[in-house]
Amino acid sequence: MIGLVIxxxxxxxxxxxxxxxxxxxxxxxxxxxxxxxxxLAFDAALHxxxxxxxxxxxxxxxxxxxxxxxxxxxxxxxxxxxxxxxGFLGEKVIDSIFHEGSAAITIAAVGMLIATGIIWWIDQTAxxxxxxxxxxxRDAILIGVGQALALIPxxxxxxxxxxxxxxxxxxxxxxxxxxxxxxxxxxLGAGLYKFLGLLNSQPSxxxxxxxxxxxxxxxxxxxVVIRWLLKYLQSHDLKVFLMYRIGFAVLxxxxxxxx
Numbered sequence: 001m002i003g004l005v006i007x008x009x010x011x012x013x014x015x016x017x018x019x020x021x022x023x024x025x026x027x028x029x030x031x032x033x034x035x036x037x038x039x040l041a042f043d044a045a046l047h048x049x050x051x052x053x054x055x056x057x058x059x060x061x062x063x064x065x066x067x068x069x070x071x072x073x074x075x076x077x078x079x080x081x082x083x084x085x086x087g088f089l090g091e092k093v094i095d096s097i098f099h100e101g102s103a104a105i106t107i108a109a110v111g112m113l114i115a116t117g118i119i120w121w122i123d124q125t126a127x128x129x130x131x132x133x134x135x136x137x138r139d140a141i142l143i144g145v146g147q148a149l150a151l152i153p154x155x156x157x158x159x160x161x162x163x164x165x166x167x168x169x170x171x172x173x174x175x176x177x178x179x180x181x182x183x184x185x186x187x188l189g190a191g192l193y194k195f196l197g198l199l200n201s202q203p204s205x206x207x208x209x210x211x212x213x214x215x216x217x218x219x220x221x222x223x224v225v226i227r228w229l230l231k232y233l234q235s236h237d238l239k240v241f242l243m244y245r246i247g248f249a250v251l252x253x254x255x256x257x258x259x
Contacts, residue, residue, distance in 0.1 A: 005210045009218040013222040014225055027153055031105055053219045109248075119162075
């Protein structure tokens with residue numbers, strides 16, 4: 001079990017920040033290797049880990065935003081509303097449709113393919129001239145809608161928000177930075193909400209240990225991934241990630257058909 005916890009913690013760290021869909025990978029990988037899905041509570045713990053990575057990496061940014069950049073703080077809060085509202089109001093529906101049963105595997109793979117085409121088109125056609133400081137409230141709402149769409153496995157929160165940022169004219173690295181900034185409140189809030197719900201159900205010592213290890217792995221590796229991706233996007237496009245999405249989704253659909 002420890003090996004699975006470390007594997008899924010690493011998967012969460014890589015796929016939460018790279019535009020390849022963490023929800024799809026956390027759903028599909030246990031199915032691929034033939035082990036039971038650890039469940040939404042463990043998934044929530046991993047999201048707490050990547051939220052810690054975000055706070056850790058952007059601590060100086062958040063401190064400056066709170067103290068000196070009130071407009072940017074306001075835009076982050078605006079962009080967090082759509083995803084938070086959809087997640088809170090539609091939690092049970094989303095979980096039943098997209099996280100339960102074999103059909104969820106197919107939905108996640110198809111979602112990856114559809115979203116890939118959209119993100120690819122945006123990445124290649126966007127103007128990419130603006131910085132975060134140029135964003136308006138309308139831009140923040142658009143990026144927030146992109147974050148809400150990412151509740152569908154396969155879409156990718158970072159992918160959809162980076163793409164939405166590109167639509168507003170942001171440079172790639174600036175779109176990724178804003179994506180990470182707005183991802184912190186919603187990911188941390190959702191993770192803590194589900195985590196507290198699990199604690200009320202009195203989990204076993206083993207479950208608590210596994211979640212703690214998962215948080216440590218996803219936080220530590222997540223920090224490294226954030227730093228690398230922001231530097232990578234200064235001089236590269238999203239093509240390598242989008243090609244991976246296509247290959248992974250096609251492989252999953254083939255395996256679903258064979259099984």
